Amino acid sequence: MFDAIDRKICALLQENARASSTEVAQAVSLSVSAANERIRRLSTNGAIRGWHAALSPELFGADLCAFVLIDMDFEGESDAVAALTARDEVQELHHISGPHSYLMKLRLADTRALQSFLSDVVKPLPAVSRTESIITLDTAKETPAIALKEIPDA
Structure with missing residues (x-):
């Protein structure tokens, strides 16, 4: 279902949803296009449900x-x-x-x-x-x- 790279991407984005594609790609040792494809798939399959700002x-x-x-x-x-x-x-x-x-x-x-x-x-x-x-x-x-x-x- 989710491999170690998917979990690492989710952990990174959960901590900082504003991380750039380049930052995500570097963190998981993928190309920017491969990282973007994984993020798109994680969003499409419902693993990532949305992008939100945490307000005070x-x-x-x-x-x-x-x-x-x-x-x-x-x-x-x-x-x-x-x-x-x-x-x-x-x-x-x-x-x-x-x-x-x-x-x-x-x-x-x-x-x-x-x-x-x-x-x-x-x-x-x-x-x-x-x-x-x-x-x-x-x-x-x-x-x-x-x-x-x-x-x-x-």
Whole structure:
């Protein structure tokens, strides 16, 4: 599926998506055209899902990071999920196991914005039966990167 060169390209681009074709090619000992072909293939097959800039939340008025555990009834669940995933404040929404239905990660200005979001957006959804909010005090690590463990070549 992915060989060692593919994994090395993915690791490099995950660390620095702005790496030039020449930098990628040199790092994996390929020609620029061969490296570009691999990057194109990795993008086409879904291994690379997109190219994003990592922004500083505090510089954009999103100082508060909150996690919300949501209990939902099956009736209306898909509509509630669609409504929540459409919101820019929702960074992540995970269907989870255990006593709760979903875990949602939000970035908002402050606790007042969290209260408004819960009152105006989340709790009015018919499927939502209960929420529990957890507010972060500090973030020691936050990354979209995945660990690229060594796996045998396919």
